[in-house]
Amino acid sequence: MKGLMKYARGPGNLEVREVPEPEVGTGQVKIAVKAAGICGTDLHMYKDEYPTRPPVILGHECAGTIVEVGPDVDGLRVGDAVTALPTIIVCGECRYCLEGQLSLCERRLSFGSGVHGAFTNYLVVPAWAVRTLPPNVDCYSGALSEPLSCCVKAVSMLTRVMAGDIVIVTGPGPIGLLTAQLAKAEGAYVILTGTSIDTERLALGGRWVDQTVNVEQDDITPLVKDLTDGDGADIVFECSGAAAATRSAIDLLRKEGTLTQIGLHGKPFELDFFKAELKELTIRTSFAGSIQSWDRVMTLLRQRKIDLAPLISDVLPITEWKTAFDRLERKEGVKILLEPVE
Numbered sequence: 387m388k389g390l391m392k393y394a395r396g397p398g399n400l401e402v403r404e405v406p407e408p409e410v411g412t413g414q415v416k417i418a419v420k421a422a423g424i425c426g427t428d429l430h431m432y433k434d435e436y437p438t439r440p441p442v443i444l445g446h447e448c449a450g451t452i453v454e455v456g457p458d459v460d461g462l463r464v465g466d467a468v469t470a471l472p473t474i475i476v477c478g479e480c481r482y483c484l485e486g487q488l489s490l491c492e493r494r495l496s497f498g499s500g501v502h503g504a505f506t507n508y509l510v511v512p513a514w515a516v517r518t519l520p521p522n523v524d525c526y527s528g529a530l531s532e533p534l535s536c537c538v539k540a541v542s543m544l545t546r547v548m549a550g551d552i553v554i555v556t557g558p559g560p561i562g563l564l565t566a567q568l569a570k571a572e573g574a575y576v577i578l579t580g581t582s583i584d585t586e587r588l589a590l591g592g593r594w595v596d597q598t599v600n601v602e603q604d605d606i607t608p609l610v611k612d613l614t615d616g617d618g619a620d621i622v623f624e625c626s627g628a629a630a631a632t633r634s635a636i637d638l639l640r641k642e643g644t645l646t647q648i649g650l651h652g653k654p655f656e657l658d659f660f661k662a663e664l665k666e667l668t669i670r671t672s673f674a675g676s677i678q679s680w681d682r683v684m685t686l687l688r689q690r691k692i693d694l695a696p697l698i699s700d701v702l703p704i705t706e707w708k709t710a711f712d713r714l715e716r717k718e719g720v721k722i723l724l725e726p727v728e
């Protein structure tokens with residue numbers, strides 16, 4: 387089979403290579419990948435700004451059909467349409483594993499960075515990591531379960547959103563668009579912000595949120611003051627990972643407001659923390675999903691609370707990965723899926 391492989395550390399070093407088909411073992415299932423989404427993290431791995439263990443096939447957001455079930459697997463059958471949470475190697479004993487916070491385990495390895503991932507034909511994963519897609523969700527949309535699980539943890543599990551809260555979501559990429567939808571589902575008044583490069587994505591976001599703002603064209607401060615009698619926003623979900631967005635979040639929040647940082651900065655940056663202290667802000671971060679957020683994703687999808695299909699701008703064969711990566715680097719399209727080739 388052919389897989390999109392990071393074959394050595396260092397910038398670049400990514401190509402489609404021939405790899406042996408994985409074999410299913412005890413407690414595992416083999417999935418024929420239908421499609422896998424390109425994540426911002428994949429762009430970081432391409433540039434070597436995020437750790438990988440080469441040679442490794444990338445791709446950690448996927449869905450497909452079970453083609454083989456190993457011994458000692460209950461409840462999963464050949465033909466089931468499924469997705470899988472990527473943190474498949476963990477110690478299983480530490481406090482974080484016991485809490486379901488697998489991404490915080492010291493020994494965690496995820497498929498698509500630590501072990502072979504989903505930009506290929508077949509993926510073997512432990513049965514416990516598999517989630518069956520609800521019948522109303524196809525494998526293209528199902529591939530977005532992973533980013534949605536990250537947002538569910540941040541919005542619904544780590545942040546207290548009350549109906550009527552004024553919520554600002556900064557950064558209208560896939561994570562921002564899913565976060566905005568979840569904040570709406572929680573009953574908030576949602577303002578989605580971006581810059582001129584995000585015009586297409588802000589237009590898409592307009593279908594779910596109360597207002598969209600291009601912060602390069604319009605000053606958001608008076609808008610927020612107007613909506614809140616001069617107080618400021620209750621919550622900012624920062625989804626861009628841009629230092630300027632985190633700094634501006636501190637300014638836009640009301641006293642006792644909450645900043646939840648979802649976008650990864652990837653490097654140190656300067657922040658006037660004193661401003662946050664004087665406002666008694668709650669500042670928290672959220673990294674990847676958890677067992678609990680994955681289970682909640684399936685519930686939300688079954689209830690049709692979140693739209694995934696409109697986020698898929700393109701489906702390309704893995705051989706066209708470079709075109710796809712370049713487009714996302716230019717913020718063209720929203721979520722691009724890669725399909726395996728024979």
Ligand SMILES: [Zn+2]
Binds near residue numbers: 425427446447532533
């Ligand atoms: Zn991802």
Ligand SMILES: [Zn+2]
Binds near residue numbers: 479482483491492493
């Ligand atoms: Zn652990």
